[in-house]
Amino acid sequence: MYKSGKERFEKAGVDIYFPSKIEIEDDPNKVVIFRKALMCDVKSLYNLFSEYSKAGEMLPRSMIDIYVHLRDYYIAETEIETEGEECRGYELVGACALSIVWENLAEIRSLAVKKPYARKKIGTELIRKCLIEANFFKITKIFALTYKPQFFIYNGFKIIEKSELPHKIWSDCINCVKFPDCDETAVMIQL
Numbered sequence: 001m002y003k004s005g006k007e008r009f010e011k012a013g014v015d016i017y018f019p020s021k022i023e024i025e026d027d028p029n030k031v032v033i034f035r036k037a038l039m040c041d042v043k044s045l046y047n048l049f050s051e052y053s054k055a056g057e058m059l060p061r062s063m064i065d066i067y068v069h070l071r072d073y074y075i076a077e078t079e080i081e082t083e084g085e086e087c088r089g090y091e092l093v094g095a096c097a098l099s100i101v102w103e104n105l106a107e108i109r110s111l112a113v114k115k116p117y118a119r120k121k122i123g124t125e126l127i128r129k130c131l132i133e134a135n136f137f138k139i140t141k142i143f144a145l146t147y148k149p150q151f152f153i154y155n156g157f158k159i160i161e162k163s164e165l166p167h168k169i170w171s172d173c174i175n176c177v178k179f180p181d182c183d184e185t186a187v188m189i190q191l
């Protein structure tokens with residue numbers, strides 16, 4: 001029997017659809033806000049992923065892919081107002097998506113943090129938000145395919161054989177530029 005929405009939010013510890021904040025370690029005046037993505041984030045997300053995919057550090061994401069999966073995304077943004085086309089007038093500095101792929105299985109996808117903001121635990125906080133949401137949905141197995149296994153190991157994931165993942169997940173790979181020569185490492189955490 002499912003508990004009421006309010007009880008389930010309380011059990012999850014954090015209300016998944018509301019923002020949280022962290023202070024950047026070496027800059028106490030700089031606050032980064034974590035929230036669900038909005039429609040106006042799509043352009044900034046596309047630019048963030050394009051920068052890293054051009055450098056071969058992550059797989060490319062098309063605008064259509066970002067629109068279709070927009071509800072999966074968490075955003076990290078600074079509290080400092082910007083002049084550009086950023087959503088809400090703040091700078092988008094990171095993003096990460098949690099996509100449900102199968103029974104009791106979700107994938108962390110499209111994780112990226114802008115270079116000047118790297119190694120400030122923004123990626124770690126984005127993962128934490130995704131794991132809280134997975135917990136909310138009672139999903140206990142979360143995996144990622146990554147070029148940065150050390151980051152995931154820091155966050156409690158373990159390296160697994162790709163063959164441990166169900167065949168269903170490989171259907172998305174047909175559209176991948178690297179298919180069938182996947183050079184990413186599979187990592188998984190069990191909550």
Ligand SMILES: CC(C)(COP(=O)(O)OP(=O)(O)OC[C@H]1O[C@@H](n2cnc3c(N)ncnc32)[C@H](O)[C@@H]1OP(=O)(O)O)[C@@H](O)C(=O)NCCC(=O)NCCS
Binds near residue numbers: 117145146151152
């Ligand atoms: C990987 C990435 C998301 C990490 O985000 P981040 O905010 O810089 O990471 P964090 O500060 O939370 O890192 C936490 C810990 O993970 C590990 N880690 C982070 N980045 C790492 C890297 N590039 N190499 C090895 N370990 C790394 C470190 O142990 C780090 O702790 P430390 O800085 O105290 O040593 C970011 O570097 C990035 O966007 N990279 C390019 C895109 C990419 O590779 N995405 C992942 C695809 S799945």
